[in-house]
Amino acid sequence: MARATGTSLGPSQRVSWLRLIRTANVxxxxxxxxxxxxxxxxxxxxxxxxxxxxxxxxxxxPSISEAEDEIAALEKLGGRLIASCEPDYPPLLTHISxxxxxxxxxxxxxxxxxxxxxxxxxxxxxxxxxxxxxxxATDLGEHGYTVVSGxxxxxxxxxxxxxxxGGTVAVLAGGMDCIYPDENIPLARSIxxxxxxxxxxxxxxxxxxxxxxxxxxxxxxxxxxxxVVVEAAKRSGSLITARLALExxxxxxxxxxxxxxxRAEGGNHLxxxxxxxxxxxxxxxxxxxxxDPARQSLLEPDWQPEPGESFADPDxxxxxxxxxxxxxxxxxxxxxxxxxxxxxxxxxxxxxxLELDLAARIEWSSGQLVALRP
Numbered sequence: 509m510a511r512a513t514g515t516s517l518g519p520s521q522r523v524s525w526l527r528l529i530r531t532a533n534v535x536x537x538x539x540x541x542x543x544x545x546x547x548x549x550x551x552x553x554x555x556x557x558x559x560x561x562x563x564x565x566x567x568x569x570p571s572i573s574e575a576e577d578e579i580a581a582l583e584k585l586g587g588r589l590i591a592s593c594e595p596d597y598p599p600l601l602t603h604i605s606x607x608x609x610x611x612x613x614x615x616x617x618x619x620x621x622x623x624x625x626x627x628x629x630x631x632x633x634x635x636x637x638x639x640x641x642x643x644x645a646t647d648l649g650e651h652g653y654t655v656v657s658g659x660x661x662x663x664x665x666x667x668x669x670x671x672x673x674g675g676t677v678a679v680l681a682g683g684m685d686c687i688y689p690d691e692n693i694p695l696a697r698s699i700x701x702x703x704x705x706x707x708x709x710x711x712x713x714x715x716x717x718x719x720x721x722x723x724x725x726x727x728x729x730x731x732x733x734x735x736v737v738v739e740a741a742k743r744s745g746s747l748i749t750a751r752l753a754l755e756x757x758x759x760x761x762x763x764x765x766x767x768x769x770x771r772a773e774g775g776n777h778l779x780x781x782x783x784x785x786x787x788x789x790x791x792x793x794x795x796x797x798x799x800d801p802a803r804q805s806l807l808e809p810d811w812q813p814e815p816g817e818s819f820a821d822p823d824x825x826x827x828x829x830x831x832x833x834x835x836x837x838x839x840x841x842x843x844x845x846x847x848x849x850x851x852x853x854x855x856x857x858x859x860x861x862l863e864l865d866l867a868a869r870i871e872w873s874s875g876q877l878v879a880l881r882p
Contacts (some may be wrong), residue, residue: 515593524549525591526575529609530711531556532568536606536867537872541593541858556866562823563863572811581712583689586700587614587684596616599708604730604756606872608709612684616705619654625792626656626753628746629663629738630771637663637739637771640763642670642734642863647789649674653796656731657726659692659706663738663746668695677731678692681717681724682706687703707731725749726756733796734759736786740774741802747774750783755873759795824863835869840877 517525528549529539542552553569560567579589590597590611598621601607607849625648627641645667646654657664659678678699680687683829684706687693696706710720725748729735735753737760740746750760762783765772771793779785784795828850835841835849847857861878864870874877 512866515768517594521549521686522579522589522591523572524553525610526578526589527570527572528552530570530575530578532566533866533868536608536866539609541865544633545858545862551821557828559862560866563867565867567866578712578876581844582853585614585684587612587706589613595623595707596635598731600733601727601730605724605876606726607730608727610709611708613711614684614706615700616677618703619677619705619871620652621654621677621731623652623734624654624656624677625664625668625796626732626735626749627738627751628657628725628735629740629775630744630746631660631662631664633662633666633739634769634771637763637765638666643667644686644738644763644786644789644792645670645676646674648660648792651789651793654838655726658721658728658749659687659696660745661689661692665692665695668699668704672698672704676702677722678704678706679727679731680710680716681720682708682711683712683714684708685712686710686715688716696833721745722748722752728751729756729758729825732758734761734792736763736777736782736792737775738763739765739769739771741770742777744774750778759766759784761792761795789823802828824852824860826858828852829860829863831856832864836878836880838880838882840873840879842876843878844876846878 528534543549546552546555551596554567556567565743582589583588590613592602592607593611627645629637641663647670648655653677654677655667656677657667659668659680666680676699678696682688687696725745727748729752735749735758737746753760760778762775762778763786764776764779765775784791786792831850832846835846843857847854861870869881870878871881
């Protein structure tokens with residue numbers, strides 16, 4: 509998938525990108541592979557029925573009018589679609605694995621998205637936890653940092669409220685017209701009115717499901733230089749966000765709490781594992797002061813063929829498919845290891861992984877790793 513280079517899409521290109529990413533089983537990784545292989549979204553759309561037919565699956569591609577209707581409906585809400593190749597795409601997000609090709613965005617035109625910190629935590633936050641969140645968010649905003657969170661109850665909501673003046677980004681798990689929870693709809697309006705941003709990769713009308721929140725969390729961490737966990741149980745979405753931040757080579761911070769409070773268990777565990785202990789915003793600012801905002805030297809790009817790699821090889825055979833499936837497992841495996849184990853060409857591996865992805869038989873993690881679905 510194209511990285512942010514400052515190239516704006518034309519109206520017809522935007523429609524084609526939207527049609528391709530809204531096609532069933534075409535996620536960010538598959539989108540990128542299709543674009544690399546075919547050269548454009550239009551060409552990828554034209555090639556999809558034949559590719560899907562070879563593996564016995566359908567390819568429900570939204571029509572041009574459906575894509576145009578979604579764009580028009582988003583604009584009616586005051587929003588816009590931003591493509592990953594465009595100059596206003598969030599810069600830190602371009603470096604994560606599986607960055608969304610398109611984001612739906614409302615507001616935030618003047619936010620500094622190079623200097624961002626995520627604050628996340630428990631939905632059933634304590635009064636002390638919310639107070640600490642307010643102090644951190646306010647101080648970070650005064651030092652020029654934009655605060656990112658997930659618009660959930662508790663710590664997320666406290667972080668957004670405290671950073672309305674300094675600038676905040678709310679990442680949604682559902683469509684732009686399906687803000688969850690309902691009680692935070694007024695907060696979402698306040699964020700936009702104050703110059704903040706709402707952002708989601710999900711289509712309009714999409715009601716968030718349980719599995720959509722970890723997907724949302726990778727954007728919360730990906731939009732940020734670092735993630736601060738204020739209160740979190742040992743098994744919680746906030747801990748997932750912290751793990752994703754580590755995979756993305758972002759800094760992780762945690763506020764310590766009483767061992768007697770289950771809401772402190774996750775943060776205390778992170779500190780034991782090496783997260784930076786936070787007692788004030790100064791601890792965060794000190795760590796981020798020496799960080800390279802682009803983080804380019806730290807971040808591993810998504811897997812792709814080498815420049816100039818030819819796709820003129822014959823289509824993979826049934827034996828090739830069997831060889832790849834035998835080499836794969838439920839454990840995430842580097843693509844390079846699969847190439848070495850099977851002896852297949854890069855072109856053949858890419859083609860086979862495309863087929864398996866369209867058939868919903870594999871899942872990607874950390875860009876270079878792929879596993880069979882259970």
